[in-house]
Amino acid sequence: MTLLQILQEFISICVQDPMLHKEDIWHTYVDYEICLHTNSMCFRKKTSCVRRRYSEFVWLRHCLGQNALIIELPKLPSWNPFFSLRNVGQVSQRMDGLQEFLEIVLQTPLLLSDSRLHLFLQSDLNITKIEKCARGKTRYTVAEAIQRSNLDYHHRFEDKGSSEERNKDSLK
Structure with a gap:
């Protein structure tokens, strides 16, 4: 790898699109879309989008802390028991x-x-499956889990685009 390639390497991450999910009358949670775009050799996929909730970020930070005892990990935004999706300021502050x-x-x-970081950012596996996959306790590898993730999402997106094109054509 040349110096020019190293200088041009980038990893862009965006946390966006908060969504409220109601599990039942007492339990709701918010998750966020995490979009990654990179040309880094560290990543299997160059673009990906996954949805994660705050508690999963807490889990990730804990995992990274186990592997990186010698470095100071960044802090997560404080957990707020009164967090509300309707409070734009709170939502924006948490996403930031x-x-x-x-x-x-x-x-x-x-x-x-850390393979758990890669699975967190580029697979749609839940936390339990991420742990199993990272430990080699699944029938699929980390690379396979990442490669297969969001295939349905991408196909739905492509199908939606093509059906919109068909609808436009039929209106002509």
């Missing part, structure tokens, strides 16, 4: 904090070697 957390993590070479 989650994005800042990921940006700092992605600038730390030692952390980039």
Whole structure:
């Protein structure tokens, strides 16, 4: 790899599109879309989008802390028991904090070697399956899990686009 290639390497991360999910009358949670775009050799996919909730970020930080005892990990935004999706300020502040957390993590070479980070950012596996996959306890590898993730999402997006094109054509 040349110096020019190293200087041009980038990892762009965006936390956006908060969504409220109601599990039942008492339990609701918010998740966020995490979009990654990179040309870094560290990543299997160059673009990906996944949805994660705050508690999953807490889990990720804990995992990274186990592997990186010698470095100071960035902080997550504070947990707020009164967090409300309807409070635009709270939502924006949390998204900014989650994005800042990921940006700092992605600038730390030692952390980039953690397969759980890659699965968190580029697979649609839940936390339990991420742990199993990272430990080699699944029938699929980390690379396979990442490669297969969001295939349905991409196909739905492509199908939606093509059906919209067909609808436009039929209106002519």
